[in-house]
Amino acid sequence: MILPGIIHGMTRKRLILATRNAGKITELHAILADAGLDLELVGADAYPDVPDVKETGVTFAENALLKAHALARATGLPAVADDSGLCVDVLNGAPGIFSARWAGTHGDDRANLNLLLAQLSDIDDTHRAAHFACAAALALPDGTERVVEGRMEGTLRHTPAGTNGFGYDPILQPEGHEVTCAELTPQQKNAISHRGKAFRALVPVVQELLG
Numbered sequence: 001m002i003l004p005g006i007i008h009g010m011t012r013k014r015l016i017l018a019t020r021n022a023g024k025i026t027e028l029h030a031i032l033a034d035a036g037l038d039l040e041l042v043g044a045d046a047y048p049d050v051p052d053v054k055e056t057g058v059t060f061a062e063n064a065l066l067k068a069h070a071l072a073r074a075t076g077l078p079a080v081a082d083d084s085g086l087c088v089d090v091l092n093g094a095p096g097i098f099s100a101r102w103a104g105t106h107g108d109d110r111a112n113l114n115l116l117l118a119q120l121s122d123i124d125d126t127h128r129a130a131h132f133a134c135a136a137a138l139a140l141p142d143g144t145e146r147v148v149e150g151r152m153e154g155t156l157r158h159t160p161a162g163t164n165g166f167g168y169d170p171i172l173q174p175e176g177h178e179v180t181c182a183e184l185t186p187q188q189k190n191a192i193s194h195r196g197k198a199f200r201a202l203v204p205v206v207q208e209l210l211g
């Protein structure tokens with residue numbers, strides 16, 4: 001009989017994804033499952049007593065490691081976390097690590113996007129280069145850590161388009177595409193995204209450390 005978390009009589013290793021962002025959980029599940037990892041992937045929501053970590057780092061990598069270590073310590077299980085954001089050239093890389101709370105309230109995607117569009121309203125197409133960046137970290141309860149990074153380059157539209165994805169997806173048009181990230185299917189986005197690249201780079205690391 002196959003029970004959840006048990007395959008062929010062997011207990012599968014459990015890997016926790018340190019995020020409460022439903023959009024990210026869906027993407028990470030797909031990316032790690034596509035890589036053929038025989039692990040049970042669980043979102044941080046499965047551990048409601050573990051408090052949220054303050055993202056006090058000043059880089060994506062620092063924040064990803066903070067989140068992964070906190071969850072690994074609290075649960076005694078290997079944990080994966082990412083920190084990501086949108087970096088706009090003409091704003092010297094902002095919103096960057098402040099992307100999730102650019103308009104003041106953490107996770108208010110629509111307000112964040114509208115504020116950014118208003119700030120860039122006078123900027124013409126030739127100066128609207130931006131990229132999504134993602135750092136993906138793996139931490140083990142014994143303190144072992146690894147972090148890798150990925151990017152997706154593009155330009156910012158003047159008006160949102162598309163309903164897929166989350167965050168700033170409706171305004172970033174990836175390089176080489178005529179549509180925004182929010183007009184791509186999840187599979188198309190994962191194939192080229194900052195998070196897809198970072199998590200695919202993390203797969204061999206997970207294999208090395210978790211076997």
Ligand code: ITT
Nearest residue numbers: 019020021082083084085086099100166167168169
């Ligand atoms: P967790 O900390 O719980 O993982 P979060 O939404 O706070 O969730 P981040 O700290 O990594 O995640 O903030 C990332 C923000 O950057 C996110 O809220 C979006 O506004 C933006 N962002 C990151 N990746 C994105 C993507 O693939 N598409 C659109 N926006 C993205």
